[in-house]
Amino acid sequence: MTPALPDPLCALLARERLTVARAEEVTSLGRREGTRRTFRLELSGGALAKGRTHRTPEVAQRMARWIPFVAPHGYAALRGAHDTATLEEWVEGAPLDARDPDGAEQAGALLGACHGALPCEEIAASDPRLVAWWDDCVAWIAEIRAGAHLDGAEAERVASRLRALRPQSARWGLYHGDFHPDNLVVDAGRVRCVDNTTVRPHLLEVDPGFAFNRWPLDGALRERFLRGYRRHADPSRFLADEPFWRISAAVRSAAYRVRERSGNVELPLGELAGLVA
Numbered sequence: 001m002t003p004a005l006p007d008p009l010c011a012l013l014a015r016e017r018l019t020v021a022r023a024e025e026v027t028s029l030g031r032r033e034g035t036r037r038t039f040r041l042e043l044s045g046g047a048l049a050k051g052r053t054h055r056t057p058e059v060a061q062r063m064a065r066w067i068p069f070v071a072p073h074g075y076a077a078l079r080g081a082h083d084t085a086t087l088e089e090w091v092e093g094a095p096l097d098a099r100d101p102d103g104a105e106q107a108g109a110l111l112g113a114c115h116g117a118l119p120c121e122e123i124a125a126s127d128p129r130l131v132a133w134w135d136d137c138v139a140w141i142a143e144i145r146a147g148a149h150l151d152g153a154e155a156e157r158v159a160s161r162l163r164a165l166r167p168q169s170a171r172w173g174l175y176h177g178d179f180h181p182d183n184l185v186v187d188a189g190r191v192r193c194v195d196n197t198t199v200r201p202h203l204l205e206v207d208p209g210f211a212f213n214r215w216p217l218d219g220a221l222r223e224r225f226l227r228g229y230r231r232h233a234d235p236s237r238f239l240a241d242e243p244f245w246r247i248s249a250a251v252r253s254a255a256y257r258v259r260e261r262s263g264n265v266e267l268p269l270g271e272l273a274g275l276v277a
Contacts, residue, residue: 008085019044048090073113093187106191108228116232120173140255147258165244175202180214205238209245
């Protein structure tokens, strides 16, 4: 049975003068009861699109502002945005094999293209944007502890490790925010990124920190990813401070899953344990 579409998505489709022949809900299980919903839409005439609803209009506004910078490089294009709904290109590709060297290199180039899409600014440790990341890390550790996923000694060990590793500089530019193999597919031999709701200006080192936690990028596979990345951007700032960015990425992910009650919190907690051991 074709599901009824949320009102904001219906309004966007009407605004774009599009009609839907068939809709299939593909929302992640943990979000089916919320306002964030995702649909595979078959439009009249046979074209496919991804329709989404979001918690706030800010998400749709952000996507409309920033996705045009990355879409030419292989990120799913935005077809329309209004209020709390967006309409995107549907990419039909197969899941990326996370152990495929060519795929890793293409993925690295894809992330590098995002990071190179805007002029990159190097910021110092005293810059409010980098200070804010540190403050967020402290708050995230407290959230994880409050959720009974770290005891006091464990929380202090993570915080102490991060304090010892605090970087003296970082890069500010256009970042992805959720770059990992589950969001990558291979379409006609080309690696594409299909989940781009978090693209915006931010600290670039956050992206490889998160990606390297979620991806078994080691040895030759890691070098292929970095080779691709270097086509568009310089990873040296991340590599100089990699432990900090990977620990902070794990802390962010764990706190998010505790707060949202979304997904398996043991995944980022396992990453965190391995990084601070």
